[in-house]
Amino acid sequence: MTLYSNIVILTGAGISAESGLDTFRDKGGIWDKYDLMELATPEAFARNPDLVHEFYNLRRAGVQKANPNAAHYALARLEEKHPGNITLVTQNVDPLHERAGSRNLLHMHGELNKTRCLLCGAVSEWSDDLFTDTRCPSCGQAGYLRPHIVWFGEIPFYIEEINIRLSKCDLFISIGTSGSVYPAAGFIQVAQNYGAETVELNLEPTDGKNLFSVSHYGRATEIVPEYVAELIRQD
Numbered sequence: 001m002t003l004y005s006n007i008v009i010l011t012g013a014g015i016s017a018e019s020g021l022d023t024f025r026d027k028g029g030i031w032d033k034y035d036l037m038e039l040a041t042p043e044a045f046a047r048n049p050d051l052v053h054e055f056y057n058l059r060r061a062g063v064q065k066a067n068p069n070a071a072h073y074a075l076a077r078l079e080e081k082h083p084g085n086i087t088l089v090t091q092n093v094d095p096l097h098e099r100a101g102s103r104n105l106l107h108m109h110g111e112l113n114k115t116r117c118l119l120c121g122a123v124s125e126w127s128d129d130l131f132t133d134t135r136c137p138s139c140g141q142a143g144y145l146r147p148h149i150v151w152f153g154e155i156p157f158y159i160e161e162i163n164i165r166l167s168k169c170d171l172f173i174s175i176g177t178s179g180s181v182y183p184a185a186g187f188i189q190v191a192q193n194y195g196a197e198t199v200e201l202n203l204e205p206t207d208g209k210n211l212f213s214v215s216h217y218g219r220a221t222e223i224v225p226e227y228v229a230e231l232i233r234q235d
């Protein structure tokens, strides 16, 4: 009989750091190099769509060359082996969880390899560069495509589904996230209110560290496979 029937896992940029993808708030991170107000808001896109497309084109090209690391593969292994339900909620917009084999995956901040048409609403796979005159693969019209990314000030995807999963979970694991951005940063409190065991796996303690019942600190490629192996041993 497994210890945990419903596990919710939240990942952030730290799980992809050892795959060569920048985090946001570490020294030298994305928000150190770029001004989020100029690149990651709906107003920024309305003001200068070419600049915003250029920023996401750079990041989209970067993820094409990146590979999943041992932490991504460990979570895919947990989903395969664990007899209970596993929901993987990621704040990341890279495709590394999918590439590692995770299936039950919710990209709450969107995906770099997708584009959304503001005219017909279609969301299409897209791993190339996007420009203001790129034609929508669905309706064929040019000038209406945006990155399928949740910008600051916009509502993340799957929030209702995530809250339902959190209300049923008996184990909540937060991996590689600073817990700086809501609503993701509030998931630990929701899980705790429903009595779940809460675990933080991160390079270093975060501001929310005292909220977690268990914490392991170190590089994701070391501490995540170790923790997953222990969970599978308990099954």
Ligand code: APR
Pocket: 011, 012, 013, 014, 015, 017, 018, 023, 024, 025, 026, 029, 091, 092, 109, 175, 176, 177, 178, 179, 180, 181, 201, 202, 203, 204, 206, 218, 219, 220, 221
């Ligand atoms: N292993 C484990 N954790 C790591 C590693 C690593 N190798 N490297 C960095 N970390 C940790 C850092 O200590 C930090 O706590 O990952 C966390 C990354 O935090 P952020 O850079 O704030 O990234 P994240 O929490 O994912 O940001 C959330 O903010 O800008 C928005 O939409 C963006 O989804 C993003 C959201």
